Amino acid sequence: MTFLVERISYSAQGRRIVKAITVEGDTLTIGRHPSSDIRLADLNAALRHAVVQRVAPMQLQVSAEEGVGVELDGRKVTSGIIDLATGGDLRIGKNLLRFAPTAAGSEEIRVEVEEVGESAADEKDRADVARFAAGAVMPGKRVASYVLAVVVLAVFLAWPLWFVGQRQQAQAQTEQQPVRGDGRKAKAERQERVEVRPVAGFAADRLWISGHLSQAHASLENNCGACHVRPFEPVRDESCMGCHGDITNHGDTERRPEEAAARLARSQPNLTGFARFQLTVAEAFGHNAGRCVDCHREHEGPTRLADTVQSDCTGCHADLNSRLTGVRFGNVVDFGRNAPRPDPEGHPEFRPLALINWDGDRPLLSRVDLRGARENSNLAFPHEMHLDPEGGVARMTQRLGQRYGGRPGLGCADCHTATPDGTSFQPINMEEDCSSCHSLGFEQQGNVVRTLRHGAPDQVVADLREFYRGRAPARPQELSSAARRRPGDIGQVRAALQYARARAGANTSAVQAIQAVFQPQGACGECHVVDQRGPLDFHVRPVAFPTRYLLHGWFSHAPHRRTEWPRETPAFPRGAAFEGDQACLSCHVQAGSSRAATDLMLPNMASCQSCHGGEGGRREAVESSCSMCHDYHLNQGVPAMLVRRQARGQRWHTTVTPVARLTAAR
Amino acid sequence: MATRGAKQIERSRSSAHEGFLQHRNHRWLKIALGLSIAALIVYLGVDVEPRHNGGSWYGYTLGTIGALLILWLTMLGVRKRAMTRGYFSLKAWTSAHVYLGLSLIVIATLHTGFQLGWNVHTLAYVLMMIVILSGIYGIIAYSTLPEALSDNRSEMTRSQMIETIAKLDRQIDIAAQLLEDTEIVRSSLKENPFRAGIFARLSGSDRNCRNARALQDMRARLATATGEQEDAIRAVVQLLERKAAALARIRRQLKIKARLEVWLFIHVPTTFALIAALSVHILSVFYYW
Numbered sequence: 001m002t003f004l005v006e007r008i009s010y011s012a013q014g015r016r017i018v019k020a021i022t023v024e025g026d027t028l029t030i031g032r033h034p035s036s037d038i039r040l041a042d043l044n045a046a047l048r049h050a051v052v053q054r055v056a057p058m059q060l061q062v063s064a065e066e067g068v069g070v071e072l073d074g075r076k077v078t079s080g081i082i083d084l085a086t087g088g089d090l091r092i093g094k095n096l097l098r099f100a101p102t103a104a105g106s107e108e109i110r111v112e113v114e115e116v117g118e119s120a121a122d123e124k125d126r127a128d129v130a131r132f133a134a135g136a137v138m139p140g141k142r143v144a145s146y147v148l149a150v151v152v153l154a155v156f157l158a159w160p161l162w163f164v165g166q167r168q169q170a171q172a173q174t175e176q177q178p179v180r181g182d183g184r185k186a187k188a189e190r191q192e193r194v195e196v197r198p199v200a201g202f203a204a205d206r207l208w209i210s211g212h213l214s215q216a217h218a219s220l221e222n223n224c225g226a227c228h229v230r231p232f233e234p235v236r237d238e239s240c241m242g243c244h245g246d247i248t249n250h251g252d253t254e255r256r257p258e259e260a261a262a263r264l265a266r267s268q269p270n271l272t273g274f275a276r277f278q279l280t281v282a283e284a285f286g287h288n289a290g291r292c293v294d295c296h297r298e299h300e301g302p303t304r305l306a307d308t309v310q311s312d313c314t315g316c317h318a319d320l321n322s323r324l325t326g327v328r329f330g331n332v333v334d335f336g337r338n339a340p341r342p343d344p345e346g347h348p349e350f351r352p353l354a355l356i357n358w359d360g361d362r363p364l365l366s367r368v369d370l371r372g373a374r375e376n377s378n379l380a381f382p383h384e385m386h387l388d389p390e391g392g393v394a395r396m397t398q399r400l401g402q403r404y405g406g407r408p409g410l411g412c413a414d415c416h417t418a419t420p421d422g423t424s425f426q427p428i429n430m431e432e433d434c435s436s437c438h439s440l441g442f443e444q445q446g447n448v449v450r451t452l453r454h455g456a457p458d459q460v461v462a463d464l465r466e467f468y469r470g471r472a473p474a475r476p477q478e479l480s481s482a483a484r485r486r487p488g489d490i491g492q493v494r495a496a497l498q499y500a501r502a503r504a505g506a507n508t509s510a511v512q513a514i515q516a517v518f519q520p521q522g523a524c525g526e527c528h529v530v531d532q533r534g535p536l537d538f539h540v541r542p543v544a545f546p547t548r549y550l551l552h553g554w555f556s557h558a559p560h561r562r563t564e565w566p567r568e569t570p571a572f573p574r575g576a577a578f579e580g581d582q583a584c585l586s587c588h589v590q591a592g593s594s595r596a597a598t599d600l601m602l603p604n605m606a607s608c609q610s611c612h613g614g615e616g617g618r619r620e621a622v623e624s625s626c627s628m629c630h631d632y633h634l635n636q637g638v639p640a641m642l643v644r645r646q647a648r649g650q651r652w653h654t655t656v657t658p659v660a661r662l663t664a665a666r
Numbered sequence: 667m668a669t670r671g672a673k674q675i676e677r678s679r680s681s682a683h684e685g686f687l688q689h690r691n692h693r694w695l696k697i698a699l700g701l702s703i704a705a706l707i708v709y710l711g712v713d714v715e716p717r718h719n720g721g722s723w724y725g726y727t728l729g730t731i732g733a734l735l736i737l738w739l740t741m742l743g744v745r746k747r748a749m750t751r752g753y754f755s756l757k758a759w760t761s762a763h764v765y766l767g768l769s770l771i772v773i774a775t776l777h778t779g780f781q782l783g784w785n786v787h788t789l790a791y792v793l794m795m796i797v798i799l800s801g802i803y804g805i806i807a808y809s810t811l812p813e814a815l816s817d818n819r820s821e822m823t824r825s826q827m828i829e830t831i832a833k834l835d836r837q838i839d840i841a842a843q844l845l846e847d848t849e850i851v852r853s854s855l856k857e858n859p860f861r862a863g864i865f866a867r868l869s870g871s872d873r874n875c876r877n878a879r880a881l882q883d884m885r886a887r888l889a890t891a892t893g894e895q896e897d898a899i900r901a902v903v904q905l906l907e908r909k910a911a912a913l914a915r916i917r918r919q920l921k922i923k924a925r926l927e928v929w930l931f932i933h934v935p936t937t938f939a940l941i942a943a944l945s946v947h948i949l950s951v952f953y954y955w
Binding site: 034043131133136141145146147205209224232234235285299 | 825848864919
């Protein structure tokens, strides 16, 4: 029995080379060991990898060494049988041993051994020096470039555009279905459409946001379309007015927006040089001047609406009168210009709206100069007498201890009650503010005091007549119509005579009393101007005060209720404070000495300037730019700047020059 | 005559080697520095209400300059495929590319007004900064690494390096024939240093090197082996050691090469992403005016 082992290899040209050996015996050892019958120079093979043994005339038993396997006809086995009639392939490592089919009875078994290792192509590939380049293991630059660019365009352009398209479609659909009717439901629906509501989910066009919106508009960040209505069109005022519809345009006091806009345009200084060029460029891109967003810049981060910078105002108002005729106020540069010696050119003196005269019962109001201005309220009221801590009023208040706390003289707050916003005061009210001293009582019945009706002179006349009639003698019995009258009854005549005399006396008393009441020193005439139109026909002229003197400036008494002197002086240590009347009188200095109600006791500008400096003015002054007292949008209420400051919890310090100093200077 | 003289000077000047960074006595460095300083001075000087950003007149100006610069800088990719001499030589172009590219840091940052956020605008800015930083890295790499690369090669060609490994593999294969257990040696033969990904290449790490593991294992085995096996193992260990050295050289080569080239794989694709983002940035600004 012989094994004919043919080793097959190929030359570089591909020629087949066969080297044959013969192995005598029934057993064929295969392995890496040099003593093997078939030595495999392959590290994948074990030293003694397998043994092939003839176990039957036509059968070979293949047994692999423990732990290693062989591949017999494609199956991984540790042992197996090769049928010599059909032959078999035995694979060990890189080598293929082909047992050729053998005819029955043959004593020679041919085995071809061929190395089936790597191909030449693999070898060549291994020698490729291009593999040194980093590019061998990186995605191609071109591919990566396209992929990245497409991803950026898809996420940051296509997605937002698609989103905007969807939104516009939805809007168009809603607009096509107008809400009809006046019912509550229709109104609610209309309101809902006007309202700017947050968009659910992530609005893709938010990827285009150029900066956070201001804090007030933060809820609109997911709703670009609320302001950016049409593509490639600058944000228009209409978008703002959708919510801020009730705002007044600057200078539009008569609510005639077009005139105001024209006036506003005329009032602006002519731009020159670079500013002119900027405006031209801006207009070329549709950014017309005067839009809301010119001042109210958005996308500047989560900002709060900043205080209006003074230059925004003085840009026009510094020389407004040179461009605009018919302006009823002077040019303004700065409230505290050159303070502490204020410059009259810095800010025009206050010209309050005062009640200067009457047209019958109709008050005539006019702007007046503070100097020498008289107010004609039709009320006589000497402040000096009432505030004097000595004298009749003082004794009176002491006597009425319960109400005035035993203080001698009145305090400001005893009559003047501020409105809740602190801007103005409640109208003076006779019953509440005056009547505790100025009693209109004329008779006491038990605990009840009968008083004359205030504000109704005819009633007063009637009440007094009635009162004196009531005190007249009762009609004598003799004059009773029930009794039979006898002519010449002397008693009756006497009674009638006496009665007539008594009645005439009572009547005279009533007339006298009525006239006394309306006399200049009387209960009415003491305070009021009384016109006598007939013998007993009296007319009390109406009393009126403007509720607000300074219309376009704003002042709140509330923060001025306690005032501090900011500077440390020999007379006033730091923190010297005034409260109550002292605080009031520190501004309304004339009040303590005013003898007539016609004195207009509004503080002048200098009084304010003793504490309030202009923008960036004196160090110790309260920095007060235009927006401290004025509002661009002409709101009658608190200037937006102060509202915002208060809402943000910022306290504004109020300081007022001490009374003594001001009175001394006067 | 004068022109010919000038041309001659031109020629003699260009004959001496002068890197693109020093080109013409740092002409483009000076120009770029001037541009940046001017931009900064104007930025600090002009009063823009309420604050500097891309939407002010100065912001638009800087933005336009920046966008045009980016497009021009990108043109280097086209330009470099055609070499010419003189003023618009590729060297001059590259020099301008580097320095004007660096000046973009100043111009674009001032354009943002330091207002950054999570949006396409900042995306464009970040991409631009990535491009510039990768470019800065590229300049540093090009000026320092080629020397290290040739030091590492020590006169060998790349093919020789590969061939050394192949030869050693064959020797190991033969030497290992007598070993009882060859699995670990076989794994060394399978070691392919080029298999390493970009990060492994950049770090030059051989953490997963099968040859190193085989060497370690065979050394350990050497301590206990006796007789014929000991001799065989010793022979294999020696070969594995030589292979380790050859592999280390290849790895160093790969490392330097990767460090030299990797930036372009960031620089170029990011540039295209930047141009896409820049287009969206400009479009979106006008879309939502």
